[in-house]
Amino acid sequence: MNGEKHIISILVSNKPGVLSRVSGVFGRLGYNIKSLCVAETADPEISRITLVSRANFDFTEKTKKQLDKLVDVIEVTELMSSESIERELVLIGINMDEEQKPEITRAIDMFGCSIIFMKSNYCILEVVGDKDKTETVINYLKPLGIKEINRTGIIAL
Amino acid sequence: MEKTGAEILLQTLEEEGVEIIFGYPGANTLPVNDGLLTNPIRHYLMRHEQAAAHAADGYARVTGKVGVCLSTSGPGATNLVTGIATAFMDSTPLIALTGQVPTSFLGSDAFQETDVIGITMPITKHSFLVRNEKDMRSTIKQAFELAKSGRPGPVLVDLPKDVLAAKCRDREERDIRPPMKQNNGIKKDHEQLEKIAMALNRAERPVIIIGGGVKLGNACIEMTELVEKGQIPFVSTMMGIGSVHTSNGYNLGFIGTHGFEAANRITHQSDFILAAGTRFSDRSTSDVDEFAPLATIAQIDIDPTSIGKNIKTDIPLIGEIREILTNLLPLVKKKSRTGWLNRIHTEKQNLEREIPFNGCGQPGRFIGMVQEAMPEATTAVTDVGLNQIWTVRSWKTRIPRGLVTSGGLGTMGFSLPAAIGAKTGTPDREVVAFAGDGGFYMNIQELATINYYKIPVKIVVFNNGHLGMLRQMQDLFYGSRFSNIELGNGVDMVAVARGFGISADRISVEKPEAGIEQMSKTDGPYLLEVMVDPEDYVFPIIPPGRSNMEMIYGKSD
Numbered sequence: 001m002n003g004e005k006h007i008i009s010i011l012v013s014n015k016p017g018v019l020s021r022v023s024g025v026f027g028r029l030g031y032n033i034k035s036l037c038v039a040e041t042a043d044p045e046i047s048r049i050t051l052v053s054r055a056n057f058d059f060t061e062k063t064k065k066q067l068d069k070l071v072d073v074i075e076v077t078e079l080m081s082s083e084s085i086e087r088e089l090v091l092i093g094i095n096m097d098e099e100q101k102p103e104i105t106r107a108i109d110m111f112g113c114s115i116i117f118m119k120s121n122y123c124i125l126e127v128v129g130d131k132d133k134t135e136t137v138i139n140y141l142k143p144l145g146i147k148e149i150n151r152t153g154i155i156a157l
Numbered sequence: 158m159e160k161t162g163a164e165i166l167l168q169t170l171e172e173e174g175v176e177i178i179f180g181y182p183g184a185n186t187l188p189v190n191d192g193l194l195t196n197p198i199r200h201y202l203m204r205h206e207q208a209a210a211h212a213a214d215g216y217a218r219v220t221g222k223v224g225v226c227l228s229t230s231g232p233g234a235t236n237l238v239t240g241i242a243t244a245f246m247d248s249t250p251l252i253a254l255t256g257q258v259p260t261s262f263l264g265s266d267a268f269q270e271t272d273v274i275g276i277t278m279p280i281t282k283h284s285f286l287v288r289n290e291k292d293m294r295s296t297i298k299q300a301f302e303l304a305k306s307g308r309p310g311p312v313l314v315d316l317p318k319d320v321l322a323a324k325c326r327d328r329e330e331r332d333i334r335p336p337m338k339q340n341n342g343i344k345k346d347h348e349q350l351e352k353i354a355m356a357l358n359r360a361e362r363p364v365i366i367i368g369g370g371v372k373l374g375n376a377c378i379e380m381t382e383l384v385e386k387g388q389i390p391f392v393s394t395m396m397g398i399g400s401v402h403t404s405n406g407y408n409l410g411f412i413g414t415h416g417f418e419a420a421n422r423i424t425h426q427s428d429f430i431l432a433a434g435t436r437f438s439d440r441s442t443s444d445v446d447e448f449a450p451l452a453t454i455a456q457i458d459i460d461p462t463s464i465g466k467n468i469k470t471d472i473p474l475i476g477e478i479r480e481i482l483t484n485l486l487p488l489v490k491k492k493s494r495t496g497w498l499n500r501i502h503t504e505k506q507n508l509e510r511e512i513p514f515n516g517c518g519q520p521g522r523f524i525g526m527v528q529e530a531m532p533e534a535t536t537a538v539t540d541v542g543l544n545q546i547w548t549v550r551s552w553k554t555r556i557p558r559g560l561v562t563s564g565g566l567g568t569m570g571f572s573l574p575a576a577i578g579a580k581t582g583t584p585d586r587e588v589v590a591f592a593g594d595g596g597f598y599m600n601i602q603e604l605a606t607i608n609y610y611k612i613p614v615k616i617v618v619f620n621n622g623h624l625g626m627l628r629q630m631q632d633l634f635y636g637s638r639f640s641n642i643e644l645g646n647g648v649d650m651v652a653v654a655r656g657f658g659i660s661a662d663r664i665s666v667e668k669p670e671a672g673i674e675q676m677s678k679t680d681g682p683y684l685l686e687v688m689v690d691p692e693d694y695v696f697p698i699i700p701p702g703r704s705n706m707e708m709i710y711g712k713s714d
Binding site: 017020021024028065066068069070071 | 274275278279282283286303460461462
């Protein structure tokens with residue numbers, strides 16, 4: 001999908017159904033959610049939803065207005081890359097046989113990943129970083145055959 | 158003192174000023190129905206839940222209060238959906254109370270269980286599931302606040318049976334409030350207000366567009382003052398008709414697809430538009446690219462999402478309409494715009510074109526005669542289709558909230574139950590429901606409700622044996638290829654009405670005098686079946702996708 005990347009941070013009441021309403025707004029406006037992360041904040045009554053969407057003009061104004069209408073939404077902010085810190089956590093499952101070992105070990109050293117699981121010739125790596133870093137690691141390891149992958153999506157402050 | 162959840166519910170409704178509920182019971186609302194026996198709130202048993210929702214909607218539209226409807230779980234709740242959507246599109250303050258299976262059964266596909274909150278999410282302002290009787294009072298209070306405040310709308314409260322039956326002590330009740338929004342309340346923007354006043358005072362050819370929001374914001378008096386002081390011609394959207402009396406000299410009628418020619422033409426020529434409480438729906442603007450090309454547009458609304466949504470707004474102002482108009486009035490200067498007013502006068506003369514009675518022909522003449530025969534304090538409730546357009550064009554709205562119509566959703570079958578709501582809400586007024594045969598059949602079962610409670614509404618059914626509006630569109634835009642629009646005339650509507658215990662008669666639209674007199678003289682409910690030629694359409698209309706200036710006047714245009 002074309003357009004710019006937008007990171008929206010939404011503070012909401014920590015109640016059942018709120019996430020459904022929030023994602024409903026994006027669905028109705030036709031915006032695809034690329035990633036979504038939600039968790040409690042320091043206040044257990046309040047959760048933070050961090051959402052990434054790719055869209056053209058008007059996106060922020062339209063979505064912000066519609067989200068503000070929701071009773072359970074407390075605050076909506078767009079996080080600009082220049083003014084915020086982004087992080088994502090990725091778990092990558094990959095075969096670590098004798099042939100691949102040197103390459104993977106190099107990746108671990110270069111990018112500061114950790115091996116958090118190892119059995120037979122299979123290991124799971126953990127990568128934490130901003131989008132550039134995680135994308136780089138994934139692209140580097142792809143030719144070595146990533147067996148499985150899971151990403152949290154971006155969170156930011 | 159111990160009370161059940163149902164008793165707390167009813168008590169809170171009473172505290173919120175509720176006097177009437179429209180509903181239909183079921184297994185999961187039995188605790189509420191039991192509680193109603195010892196509560197002053199009157200429950201009207203409708204004959205379909207959809208009618209209960211429409212009745213609550215009609216009630217709210219004429220009284221300005223919050224309408225309340227009650228249904229059971231499952232099919233009862235799903236039957237409310239069309240009624241809730243109707244209220245949502247026209248921003249009516251409504252509370253929909255739905256019974257629900259006991260909390261232990263939620264999600265188990267129990268008997269008569271549906272996820273009504275999920276189903277109605279896009280058509281409610283908000284919804285609540287009361288999981289504990291301790292939260293009943295605060296939830297209901299919150300629901301009412303939401304329904305009434307800002308831009309009004311329907312709020313649904315889902316009530317599991319065990320919660321309704323559970324007992325609760327006074328001091329155990331909890332106050333559940335959502336965390337406060339950061340930008341609470343609307344900022345007062347005096348600078349923007351001055352900008353609007355300046356632009357208005359400078360304008361040579363100003364027009365005010367009055368939307369439904371003026372009525373909803375109780376600002377009809379202030380708007381009338383503005384029109385009079387500034388000597389500014391105004392048009393309405395269909396939802397705004399009657400906010401300023403239709404007989405006011407500055408009134409040009411309503412704009413849009415089925416609007417008046419003068420209204421559309423004058424709007425097109427204006428250099429400044431003050432849009433109040435309108436969301437610029439496609440019905441009123443037609444082709445947005447061609448809408449009012451020469452005008453600077455100022456838009457006042459309480460809902461930020463309505464501003465600039467469909468039309469580019471030059472001077473937006475978010476706020477409460479009554480307050481804004483009150484503050485705007487002293488800034489507005491009297492300006493003599495004789496050239497403009499003369500042009501408008503000429504346009505109004507053009508109103509009396511080839512097609513008489515405002516383009517509505519015989520049905521238009523008929524509606525005028527009905528209005529003459531009824532007292533001034535009469536509310537007109539319309540259905541949807543040709544009957545709707547004939548009525549909104551012909552009925553002279555002289556009393557506040559005197560015209561009730563489903564503008565946003567355009568729900569057929571609205572008129573009969575909404576008329577019931579209107580009559581119970583304002584018993585001192587007469588109420589006339591105008592419908593076509595199509596819409597009339599959709600909630601015909603409510604004749605039984607009218608009979609049972611002896612509700613003295615007058616019902617006019619324009620019978621042309623067809624779905625008239627669609628017939629017109631197929632005739633004009635599909636080369637007269639008629640498909641699936643013939644209802645036929647095999648049903649003896651008068652006999653059916655009499656079977657429901659309602660006095661009724663059949664007349665032709667050309668000779669209505671005796672029938673109208675009989676209807677107006679009758680004390681109780683009355684149905685008048687008016688036979689109309691299927692070729693009787695309404696003109697001018699704007700073909701789909703065209704601009705407000707591309708009105709056509711007949712099949713040959």
